[in-house]
Structure formats: C-alpha cells, structure tokens
Amino acid sequence: MVDQKANPHFLNSFINPASIAFFGANEQIPDNMGALQALTLIDNGYLGQIYPIHPRLDTVFGYKAYKSIKDIPNKVDLAKLILPKRYVPQILEECGQCGVKHIIIVTAGYREVNDKDSQDEIMAIINKYDLKVLGPNCIGMLNTHGYLLDSSAEFVINTTVQMYNEPPGTVSIASQSGTFVSHSFMLLAERDLHLSRGFSLGNELIIDLCDCLEFFEQDQQTEVILLYIEEIKRGRRFYELAKRISSKKPIVVLYPGGTSGGSKAISSHTGSMAGNDEIHNAVFNQSGIIRADSVEELFDIASILAKLIPTDSIPKGDRIAIMTNSGGPGAMMADATSRAKLTLPPLGEKLKLKLGKLLPPTAQATNPLDLTFSLNPAQFHYTIPRMYAKSSDFDVLICYGAFGPSFFRFNEFGTSFMNQEKSKEKLSQWLELVESSIESAKRIVAKFKFPIINVIFMGLDEPVFSLLNKSDFPTFKMPHQAIAAIKKVIGYGKYRHKILNLQNLTKKEIKTD
Amino acid sequence: MVDQKANPHFLNSFINPASIAFFGANEQIPDNMGALQALTLIDNGYLGQIYPIHPRLDTVFGYKAYKSIKDIPNKVDLAKLILPKRYVPQILEECGQCGVKHIIIVTAGYREVNDKDSQDEIMAIINKYDLKVLGPNCIGMLNTHGYLLDSSAEFVINTTVQMYNEPPGTVSIASQSGTFVSHSFMLLAERDLHLSRGFSLGNELIIDLCDCLEFFEQDQQTEVILLYIEEIKRGRRFYELAKRISSKKPIVVLYPGGTSGGSKAISSHTGSMAGNDEIHNAVFNQSGIIRADSVEELFDIASILAKLIPTDSIPKGDRIAIMTNSGGPGAMMADATSRAKLTLPPLGEKLKLKLGKLLPPTAQATNPLDLTFSLNPAQFHYTIPRMYAKSSDFDVLICYGAFGPSFFRFNEFGTSFMNQEKSKEKLSQWLELVESSIESAKRIVAKFKFPIINVIFMGLDEPVFSLLNKSDFPTFKMPHQAIAAIKKVIGYGKYRHKILNLQNLTKKEIKTD
Structure with missing residues (x-):
C-alpha cells in the first residue's frame, strides 16, 4: 500500500x-x-x-x-x-x-x-x-x-x-x-x-x-x-x-x-x-x-x-455453534440459523463430554447449548468458548446473554445496598472478572482463528456490549441480525479462502519452476 | 372489560x-x-x-x-x-x-x-x-x-x-x-x-x-x-x-x-x-x-x-406511498416494498398535479416522491401527508428524513454561532414549527384514518424520533424494519376489517329481524 x-x-x-x-x-x-x-x-x-x-x-x-x-x-x-x-x-x-x-x-x-x-x-x-x-x-x-x-x-x-x-x-x-x-x-x-x-x-x-x-x-x-x-x-x-x-x-x-x-x-x-x-x-x-x-x-x-479480518478469523465454513444463558433467545437464534440454511451440527463426542462435566444439572450438553441462567463470566466468555474453538467441530460460535454492569442498575434502596462496602467490593470483583475474561477470550480468537459473535438485547445501554465490540467480538442486539450477517460473511469467507489458496498454489508453482 | x-x-x-x-x-x-x-x-x-x-x-x-x-x-x-x-x-x-x-x-x-x-x-x-x-x-x-x-x-x-x-x-x-x-x-x-x-x-x-x-x-x-x-x-x-x-x-x-x-x-x-x-x-x-x-x-x-389502534387507522389495503428527502433511503424503502410484495402504485392524476405545484425544480411528482433535500417541516409533516391522505390513492404513507435538533449539534465554534441571539431565535422558531407540524399531523390521522410511518436513521439520538413515536406516528430507524412490520399489520388489517364488517352485518340482521 x-x-x-x-x-x-x-x-x-x-x-x-x-x-x-x-x-x-x-x-x-x-x-x-x-x-x-x-x-x-x-x-x-x-x-x-x-x-x-x-x-x-x-x-x-x-x-x-x-x-x-x-x-x-x-x-x-x-x-x-x-x-x-x-x-x-x-x-x-x-x-x-x-x-x-x-x-x-x-x-x-x-x-x-x-x-x-x-x-x-x-x-x-x-x-x-x-x-x-x-x-x-x-x-x-x-x-x-x-x-x-x-x-x-x-x-x-x-x-x-x-x-x-x-x-x-x-x-x-x-x-x-x-x-x-x-x-x-x-x-x-x-x-x-x-x-x-x-x-x-x-x-x-x-x-x-x-x-x-x-x-x-x-x-x-x-x-x-x-x-x-x-x-x-x-x-x-x-x-x-x-x-x-x-x-x-x-x-x-x-x-x-x-x-x-x-x-x-x-x-x-x-x-x-x-x-x-x-x-x-x-x-x-x-x-x-x-x-x-x-x-x-x-x-x-x-x-x-472489520473485526475478524485483523485476527484472520473469517470463517471458512457454515457449522454454527450456539451458546445461550436463556432458552428463548437461544431458540430464536437456532431457528434463524435453520431458516438461513446454515448448519447446526451436534456437538462432537469429546466436546460433549467436556461440556457435560462443567454444566449445572439444569442444562444439557447439546447444540444449541443452553447454560440456563448463569452469571459466571469466566465460563461464559472464556472456558466454554475455548472448548468450542479447540474442538474444531464448528466454524463460528454465537453467544447470547453476556451480563455487565447494567444488570445491577437499581433505584434508591438497591443503590444504597450496592453502595455498602461489601457489595461494592463483590460487584467490582465480578466486573473485573467480566473484563479479564473478555480480554482472555481475545487469545482464543488469535490462537484458533475462531470467530465468536455475541448477541445482547440491551445494545449500547449495556457497557459490556461496547466492551465486546471494542475487543473485536462482533456484537449485535438481535438474533436475526447476527445470523443474517454471519451468513453473508461465511459466503465471502469461502470465496476468500479459495482465492487465497489459489494464490498460494500459484506462488508455490512459481517457486518450483 | x-x-x-x-x-x-x-x-x-x-x-x-x-x-x-x-x-x-x-x-x-x-x-x-x-x-x-x-x-x-x-x-x-x-x-x-x-x-x-x-x-x-x-x-x-x-x-x-x-x-x-x-x-x-x-x-x-x-x-x-x-x-x-x-x-x-x-x-x-x-x-x-x-x-x-x-x-x-x-x-x-x-x-x-x-x-x-x-x-x-x-x-x-x-x-x-x-x-x-x-x-x-x-x-x-x-x-x-x-x-x-x-x-x-x-x-x-x-x-x-x-x-x-x-x-x-x-x-x-x-x-x-x-x-x-x-x-x-x-x-x-x-x-x-x-x-x-x-x-x-x-x-x-x-x-x-x-x-x-x-x-x-x-x-x-x-x-x-x-x-x-x-x-x-x-x-x-x-x-x-x-x-x-x-x-x-x-x-x-x-x-x-x-x-x-x-x-x-x-x-x-x-x-x-x-x-x-x-x-x-x-x-x-x-x-x-x-x-x-x-x-x-x-x-x-x-x-x-399500539399507535394505530387508538386512532382506528389500521390499514385496509397494501397501496404504499413513499416520501423521502433523500434518494438513497427512498430507493431502499421502495426496493423493500417490492420485495415484500406490497404495491407501490403511481400517484393519481389529481394528487400528481397538486404535488407538482409544490415541489422544487429538483424534484418530480412520482411515487416514490423524492423531495430532494428539504428543511421545511410544515410541508414534510403536514401539507404533503395531508394531500396523500385526502387523495384516497394510498393505504399507508412511509416518510424518510424528518429533521430535528440533532441536525444542528455542533462543536465549539458552531455552538458559539448557534448561541448568538439571531441564530437562537431562528432555530427555536424552526423547532417550534417542527413540533407544531407534527401536532397538526395528528389531525390528518384522526380525520382520514390514514397511517403515517416515519423512518429516521438516527433513532433515539434524535429527539424528533421520540416526538413522532410519542405522537403516535410509528417511527423506525431502518427502512426494511418499517416495511416488514407494516406488511404484517396490513395482513392483520385485512382480517380485522373482514371480521368487523361481518359483525356489523350480523348486528344489522338482528336489528332487521
């Protein structure tokens, strides 16, 4: 350039x-x-x-x-x-x-x-x-x-x-x-x-x-x-x-x-x-x-x-994994995936076993994966996505339900409770964990070239929405928005990888000549 | 109840x-x-x-x-x-x-x-x-x-x-x-x-x-x-x-x-x-x-x-009129209308003549109607929509491009200029005209039972977005959002009017008996 x-x-x-x-x-x-x-x-x-x-x-x-x-x-x-x-x-x-x-x-x-x-x-x-x-x-x-x-x-x-x-x-x-x-x-x-x-x-x-x-x-x-x-x-x-x-x-x-x-x-x-x-x-x-x-x-x-190109994590295929902490939005994402004619394969046996050990008794290791309600940011942003990335079973992971500070916005009584020293400390520890888990998750993308997309109904009102976007995890408000856009990016990804492979082959041939 | x-x-x-x-x-x-x-x-x-x-x-x-x-x-x-x-x-x-x-x-x-x-x-x-x-x-x-x-x-x-x-x-x-x-x-x-x-x-x-x-x-x-x-x-x-x-x-x-x-x-x-x-x-x-x-x-x-039911203005048919002050969003709305299989009929002769007299030389009286850039709120919110409503040529009017105060958000220099007495007065007169035009437009809906929908890219950041919504004009950020939703409402409107007509007929029969 x-x-x-x-x-x-x-x-x-x-x-x-x-x-x-x-x-x-x-x-x-x-x-x-x-x-x-x-x-x-x-x-x-x-x-x-x-x-x-x-x-x-x-x-x-x-x-x-x-x-x-x-x-x-x-x-x-x-x-x-x-x-x-x-x-x-x-x-x-x-x-x-x-x-x-x-x-x-x-x-x-x-x-x-x-x-x-x-x-x-x-x-x-x-x-x-x-x-x-x-x-x-x-x-x-x-x-x-x-x-x-x-x-x-x-x-x-x-x-x-x-x-x-x-x-x-x-x-x-x-x-x-x-x-x-x-x-x-x-x-x-x-x-x-x-x-x-x-x-x-x-x-x-x-x-x-x-x-x-x-x-x-x-x-x-x-x-x-x-x-x-x-x-x-x-x-x-x-x-x-x-x-x-x-x-x-x-x-x-x-x-x-x-x-x-x-x-x-x-x-x-x-x-x-x-x-x-x-x-x-x-x-x-x-x-x-x-x-x-x-x-x-x-x-x-x-x-x-704009977020996946710098990390070279444009997907090459259309195998979608869905993870959610709420069944309804998870079902909407799964439905949209099917309607978009993307595939939603079952979990591989190894991944299924690993996830099974981690999940609460209210949840089952399936794709879509419904964690049921969970406020465990390390698991949500890092541990589980890393398992998906490592498995090679999927090309994209779409997650619903990241929680951030706006989940704890209260009125007078709640605010005074949250302002007590003990609550303040616990909340700030929790918020630090949210931030450090998202920071760690960047390494998953870098290492495995595995794209992770988030959906959060709250949009810009929720600071974690912006934090995820700024950390190069594409983040959307609506399930159908994320699915429609990733479908188009997958189409492009297939084209791009074909062209880049051809170019690499040509380079090799020139070398061999 | x-x-x-x-x-x-x-x-x-x-x-x-x-x-x-x-x-x-x-x-x-x-x-x-x-x-x-x-x-x-x-x-x-x-x-x-x-x-x-x-x-x-x-x-x-x-x-x-x-x-x-x-x-x-x-x-x-x-x-x-x-x-x-x-x-x-x-x-x-x-x-x-x-x-x-x-x-x-x-x-x-x-x-x-x-x-x-x-x-x-x-x-x-x-x-x-x-x-x-x-x-x-x-x-x-x-x-x-x-x-x-x-x-x-x-x-x-x-x-x-x-x-x-x-x-x-x-x-x-x-x-x-x-x-x-x-x-x-x-x-x-x-x-x-x-x-x-x-x-x-x-x-x-x-x-x-x-x-x-x-x-x-x-x-x-x-x-x-x-x-x-x-x-x-x-x-x-x-x-x-x-x-x-x-x-x-x-x-x-x-x-x-x-x-x-x-x-x-x-x-x-x-x-x-x-x-x-x-x-x-x-x-x-x-x-x-x-x-x-x-x-x-x-x-x-x-x-x-929620906005059309109180004014009894649920549309009965699918004839869409589009009005815009910017060609691109107008084209996107027209394209979405066609893709949604709604009709976009030409303007009737009478309406065409009336609009023709009003438009600037850069604009043509067609459907979609592109006003080209216009900051005339009385025309945008009241005069032209009233012509559409009166004509009976259409079932719904969708408008792109309402302007409000955020169009005049400046930095230091601009703000100091806008704070001068003369600018302040002109802007506040203009803003009053925006408000009074929207207030008047409510009468169009009430009198003609004619629904008017707005699209504004800026969403809640633009106060006129909220003003229109609060005045019972359904207002959306995105063209395809407005078109997809009105399509479903038109389907419902046809059903509702059929049922209500049947009920009225039955009541008449009972009276006649």
Whole structure:
C-alpha cells in the first residue's frame, strides 16, 4: 500500500486539499444547505485555508469572503459549488481559467430531472479544462484522516452536512446517495466502527465507483469497502477491479435496483437506469462482492469483517455453534440459523463430554447449548468458548446473554445496598472478572482463528456490549441480525479462502519452476 | 372489560398479591438469583407485604425473615420459590397446608431435563391442594399497574430479575421464555411503548398460554398481546380464544418451533415438542394472529398496532406511498416494498398535479416522491401527508428524513454561532414549527384514518424520533424494519376489517329481524 501523503491517485487531491474555495457559503442557519455545509467544514476542524465566495458578503463565519475565485490571492486545491444551477457554468469556466481542477458540485437538477441541455453545457466546460468533478447532485466528501503536507496534525475534512464527532476509522464508503455518506458514521459508531473516507458520487458525471475502488485499493486507511450502488456505469472495469480487490479488502454493496420499486425510485434520484437483479447478483458473486439485503445488514456485515479480518478469523465454513444463558433467545437464534440454511451440527463426542462435566444439572450438553441462567463470566466468555474453538467441530460460535454492569442498575434502596462496602467490593470483583475474561477470550480468537459473535438485547445501554465490540467480538442486539450477517460473511469467507489458496498454489508453482 | 380491582380471573391474584412469601430470598448479590429477584421486587416499589423465608437468616434486605411459611402471622397471597429442587415438594406441601394457593416456581430441572419423577412428585401435591402454579422453570411475572385494595397508589410488582423503570403501558406479554418478560420492556421503550403485564410461563405445568389469553381478553390495561410460544399445549382452546380476541385486541406471536434448529433448542429449554411450521401458520392465520419473523419484528409490529389502534387507522389495503428527502433511503424503502410484495402504485392524476405545484425544480411528482433535500417541516409533516391522505390513492404513507435538533449539534465554534441571539431565535422558531407540524399531523390521522410511518436513521439520538413515536406516528430507524412490520399489520388489517364488517352485518340482521 502507498503512503497516504504520497498516494498518487487523483482522489487524494479531493480528500486532502490544502485550500477550499466555497461557492454558496453563507450564514443562513438553520435552513440553507450552503450555510450548513460551511459551518460543518469549519466546526469539524479543517486546518487548511477556506475561501468563501459570495457576491455580497464580506465575511462568512469570520472568514474573508471573495466576490470571485479570481480574487483569491493563493492557490485553490478544491472548489465546492452549492448554489443555483444557473450560476454553475460560469463558475466552472472561472475555475478552469484559474487552474482549479478539482471540483465538487452539490447543485442538482441535471440528468435526474432529464435536463440534458444543462448537463451538456457543463460537460463542455469540464472537457475544455479537463476538470475532475465529484457530482453533481452529491453531498461532498468526508475524510477522517485529513492532513497538511507541512504538519503532523490529523483532522477531519467534512464537506457533508452532518458533524463527524467520532474517532477516525478504517471503513470507507463510496455512495450514489449522499445520506449514506453523511449519516453512515452514526450507524458505524453503534457497532464501535468508524469511517475512514466517504465519497458521495451523485450523478457520476466524471468521478465514479471505479475511481473510488482504485483509490480504496491503494489506500492504507481503508480496510473494508462499502458501496451504495444505483447504477454501475463501467461494468467491465468495475468487475475487474472488484475481483482484484475483494479478496484483500472485502467489498460490501447495497443495491436497490433489482425490483420495480427500487428502479422507479432510482430513476428520479440520480437518473440512473436500474438493472436486472440476477445479472447484478452474478457480477457481485463472481467478483467476491458481498451484497447486503438492507441498510442495517450493510453495517452489520461491515462490523463482522472489520473485526475478524485483523485476527484472520473469517470463517471458512457454515457449522454454527450456539451458546445461550436463556432458552428463548437461544431458540430464536437456532431457528434463524435453520431458516438461513446454515448448519447446526451436534456437538462432537469429546466436546460433549467436556461440556457435560462443567454444566449445572439444569442444562444439557447439546447444540444449541443452553447454560440456563448463569452469571459466571469466566465460563461464559472464556472456558466454554475455548472448548468450542479447540474442538474444531464448528466454524463460528454465537453467544447470547453476556451480563455487565447494567444488570445491577437499581433505584434508591438497591443503590444504597450496592453502595455498602461489601457489595461494592463483590460487584467490582465480578466486573473485573467480566473484563479479564473478555480480554482472555481475545487469545482464543488469535490462537484458533475462531470467530465468536455475541448477541445482547440491551445494545449500547449495556457497557459490556461496547466492551465486546471494542475487543473485536462482533456484537449485535438481535438474533436475526447476527445470523443474517454471519451468513453473508461465511459466503465471502469461502470465496476468500479459495482465492487465497489459489494464490498460494500459484506462488508455490512459481517457486518450483 | 372488567374493572381491574374486580377482575375475577384467577391470574389477578398473581399480578396483584397483597403479600408475597419469598422462598430463597437472600442478600448474596451479585450472583444469586434469589437475592437479585428479592432486591428487584423491593426496589421496584412493591407496596404489599414481603415475607422472606430462609432457614438461617433473620432479615433479608431489612425485612424480617421466617424459618417457615407456617411462622408467618398473616395471610399470604402469593408464594415464590427460587431454591434447590430438593426443597420444592416439602414447601409446596406446607403452602397447601397453610392455604397458600398461588405459587410461582422459578426452580428448574423438571420436564426440560427429562426428570419425570420430580415432576410427578410436585404434580401430586399441586393436585392434592388444587394449587395454581406459574412455572416451574420460569422467571416470574411483572405488573406495571399494581395496586392494593385499600389504597389508590399504583406501583410496579416485579418478580423478575431486571428493574422496570419505565411508565406503565398497554402491551402485555405471555412467554415461554423468561427473558422475553424480563428484557422486553427495554425493546418496547425504544419504540416509546410500555409494558402492562408480563407472565413468564416456564414449563406450563398448570398455568398456560390459554389462561393468559383469557386474562388479557378481560384486562382493561391490555391493548396489544404478545406471545412467545415454544409449544401450544391446548391447541383447540388456544385457537378458539385467539379467534375470539384477535379482532379486538391484536395478538402477535414469536414461534421458533418450525425449523430443525428451533426444535432442538426448544426441547432442551422447556422440554416442549415443537410442531410443524405449516400447521402453526395455518392456526395463526385462521385465528387472526400475526406471526413475527424475528424478535425485532415482534416489537416493531406491536409498535405500529399500539399507535394505530387508538386512532382506528389500521390499514385496509397494501397501496404504499413513499416520501423521502433523500434518494438513497427512498430507493431502499421502495426496493423493500417490492420485495415484500406490497404495491407501490403511481400517484393519481389529481394528487400528481397538486404535488407538482409544490415541489422544487429538483424534484418530480412520482411515487416514490423524492423531495430532494428539504428543511421545511410544515410541508414534510403536514401539507404533503395531508394531500396523500385526502387523495384516497394510498393505504399507508412511509416518510424518510424528518429533521430535528440533532441536525444542528455542533462543536465549539458552531455552538458559539448557534448561541448568538439571531441564530437562537431562528432555530427555536424552526423547532417550534417542527413540533407544531407534527401536532397538526395528528389531525390528518384522526380525520382520514390514514397511517403515517416515519423512518429516521438516527433513532433515539434524535429527539424528533421520540416526538413522532410519542405522537403516535410509528417511527423506525431502518427502512426494511418499517416495511416488514407494516406488511404484517396490513395482513392483520385485512382480517380485522373482514371480521368487523361481518359483525356489523350480523348486528344489522338482528336489528332487521
């Protein structure tokens, strides 16, 4: 991978501009898009130069405003246009004349409303000056690893409309919908995942999905790639790139174009022609792309991948083990496993014997394994999962029912009892045991490359939910969520291992030659 | 419906006991179930008498403890047993001798581990004294509308293991899994819904689903009924009851028994024999029961029902209108609508003309309707939805993209700008407009009986999410969640309207006679 500061791909100039000219910036909060985006860029900590351009204003949010890009005394790396369509051609012309090559056009009203004339008009100027354009009809881009060449500071460069207040991450997205860039990081954060780069592609007049794939391939800050696709413009190139990249960096897509409803929506959104579901599925399958069935699943799959790839524990098969401390959720997980056509094999004889010695009299050594109610974190997080990992009987373990501090949230009387020295000490010992057991369980994953997934109804309200996620155990609120996502990851795992094996064989052959 | 205090059903004695004898209560926090449940009962505000029974302790959490139930000087309404199995027969015997008829047995280790002898032993005592037993192998019950006969105070009676700190509600659950009673209220609260009664049925040795259905039918505090089912013991009775109740109070079930995985899990959980999926579906369909496909869907469906039933706006057909201010989520909703086999008809000519006059040049009057980015709450929440409702072209409107205060959450610089007098005033006017538009939109639902559902990616982090839910507009985070749940509600709506029409016809015939 290429060092970020030396990445030669032209998209690097978009995500790391040293200066931005902002056409349409003003202070009309709350209901003007130009104002919102300008404030977001400033307030999210952009450290480069900002040049608002406005025909009447002298300053915008304290920044000196210019009447024209021609008046800016310094070099402009990126221009952002967010103003009525009638002004766009002249501004593009001026950008071209001033040597500003990288341009984001937020302004809409082209192909998506069948206005071919306006599109042809701007296309002529783009060609004349060889401009690189993101959009039109997009929301901009977001880079959580921003830098300046002469500084070691990292900062967020956010030209979308929603503040990014999360840590920098490793998941990148290219999207033909702006919302999946400007809102996706909240859905990632719930999974203790964070965004790296986000490109809102809009109508893809110039820059398209393939450009982003090329960039992500080289980008050392991208480990998992998400795509929201309404239309694949360069089919063959897309397929070749995906096939080349997917076994190294997984690609997960959301594609609503395969149904009549989705197609109708798409044509009024970006003016794209949606395609046949089967053909798209074939392209995705053969190039190792994972297709998510819903917005939630996109982020669920990403969450599993981002956590299992660093430990090389992507499953190779579909033998699911289920462990639970409550029968109902266990049954829901087992039912979902069957409905997803994953296998739920019985415990091997050796594992069965070992588990049998450990279980309380109310429990039986079967798969699913119902521990009945248990508050023994060492057993739940470490001892039993280690037995599963060691047995080689299964490819994935899914556990329901980790308990953490929120199990002991009381009102007045309970709190005063829990605050007594003896209770406090016992509880804090127990909480330490929860934490150390989860810490130890990381070794199971590292040693046996065995993935362990958790389900906890309480979600982020329960600190252990976040602790598990942060410790790289993918953790979900709902049984069907975990099962649906792991099913997709297993499909990818089979593909990935086949490709990696082929590559290893080829390497050996070359050695032997 | 029967007044709560005069409800003659025997389960009323379980949910409103004036005194509870607690076998197995102790202070061994954090990892003893008896201690946890005793503390939960006390700390959740039970106002009746608590009599801990323990062979050695003098007090438990400040309550005088007794060596035996025979030592308690006053009448005991309910006994709760949570202690090793070997003590259960003797305690049941003593309860019987003392005239304590209502008993919750939390203790496990009977049918679910194939211990028929132990079960026969307690069954003989139960029969001898005609005891009413909840369990064994259950978690207890939860009543958020508790009362004492001589007082007007309402309080929570919680004999489960997790504190209930939500308002009292109208959704009741009977469950063959304790977790769906003790954890369900958190999943309800996320939807601004709250629990009324919860019964954990365990092995259903005596009290079963049918008893609960009978009770819920008469219960004025129950509007929506949820069931978690592993086995239906009295099939014919269950069917008759469900058929009688479902058109008045909707019944939503979760049944994991239809697959090999689910069946395996169930047999080790409650020892039940799971049944054939098709037969169960037939029973559910013909009795008007809604079957949820996942835990999440159970609560999603409940959330729509609890909000639409009071306004009599349960949809009668499946014509879906989609409105969005962002193309991507709109396309995902349209795609999900098609995949769910719901219809997405074009706009009628009249509605198309009316909308056309209102829309910005970047938008087209189609279904789905993409407003493109818009921060006009009056139009989004009121003007446009009212046009849809008035047109009669659709049965349901689903909207993506309500904005609220979290859209304006900034860091230091942004916050200081927003705190300036002028910005503050403009934002507060805008927020008032959001609130008043939602308030006005309630009139659309009331007048046209037209359901409006919202989808907002941000969930509870965005105050308008909660505001919409509290204003009885079912609101979801994810497109597929909204579509899957409304599909099930539409199925129920068709059934309900058919039954209600038949009943009206019958009434007319009787009048004519």
